[in-house]
Amino acid sequence: MNRNKCLICKSKNFVVELINLQFSNYYINKFLSSYYSINAYKKIKIELNNFYYKILKCNNCHFIWQKHIPKEIFMKNLYEKFIDKKKSLQKSIDKHKRSKLIDQIQIDQIIYLLGKSRKIKVLDYGAGWGHWGINVQSKNIDITCLEYSKSRINYIKKLKLKTLKLKNSNQKFDFIRCEQVLEHLTDLNDVIKSLFSMLNKKGIIYISVPNGNKIINSEKFSNEFIKKGPVQPLEHLNCFNNFSLNKILEINRFKKISIIKLIIAKLYSNKLSFKKIKSILKDIYNYYYGTALLYYKD
Ligand SMILES: [Zn+2]
Known part of the structure; x- marks a missing residue:
């Protein structure tokens, strides 16, 4: 799922990209490996190998959001199975x-x-x-x-x-x-x-x-x-x-x-x-x- 428009004003006119990193990036891995258990980290790595962490901001609303969202089943597993x-x-x-x-x-x-x-x-x-x-x-x-x-x-x-x-x-x-x-x-x-x-x-x-x-x-x-x-x-x-x-x-x-x-x-x-x-x-x-x-x- 991709969220291109501002979720508050529903506009694209003021949206800027703050960062766009592949999940294999050093900082993302550093976070994932320290925040989740080793097993959860391994599963996330396999499933989201080609995934991007992209942060957008609406300059009109001062709102920030992640553009890409993993599939629903992944998110469900994340909260229900991966998290200790x-x-x-x-x-x-x-x-x-x-x-x-x-x-x-x-x-x-x-x-x-x-x-x-x-x-x-x-x-x-x-x-x-x-x-x-x-x-x-x-x-x-x-x-x-x-x-x-x-x-x-x-x-x-x-x-x-x-x-x-x-x-x-x-x-x-x-x-x-x-x-x-x-x-x-x-x-x-x-x-x-x-x-x-x-x-x-x-x-x-x-x-x-x-x-x-x-x-x-x-x-x-x-x-x-x-x-x-x-x-x-x-x-x-x-x-x-x-x-x-x-x-x-x-x-x-x-x-x-x-x-x-x-x-x-x-x-x-x-x-x-x-x-x-x-x-x-x-x-x-x-x-x-x-x-x-x-x-x-x-
Ligand atoms: Zn907005």
């Missing part, structure tokens, strides 16, 4: 042990913004192993996890969380969380459209992606960017900064929640703590410079 699942699961367990308090602060902010006393329907879109849901679940929060990966869905079911297979579901939610998902998608616009349709009126969406600002603002694409990060080969197909993430959400009719509202919601939900003050400062940074944004449906 045991490691990935352990990483998720450790991460969410550390983030429990921050996750709680975030969900309290959302509850305050929604202003609902009844049960809130939450969708974790791209839920991974489902640990975020475990961190925030309570009697007032009804969590559903949407996940493409079969093994992860099976794990989530064991955690006794609700699951959803299809992105085009009739179900609607008051809050959708989409953490580190958009950068992986080959069908970016379809997913954003279905996120919009799955959100209730006045519902809130949280979208977070790696911040590619440094790469987007660089005059030249450096080979040093080919590492674990916003444009890493194979997995990070779409790369945003604050400007482009705002733009794609606004084009798709989402409305931004004002920074004043975000701060008030954090200050008035639960007691003040050092972690909470830190998270308010993070909200301010994200609002103006970051790639973790909160929007709602009008």
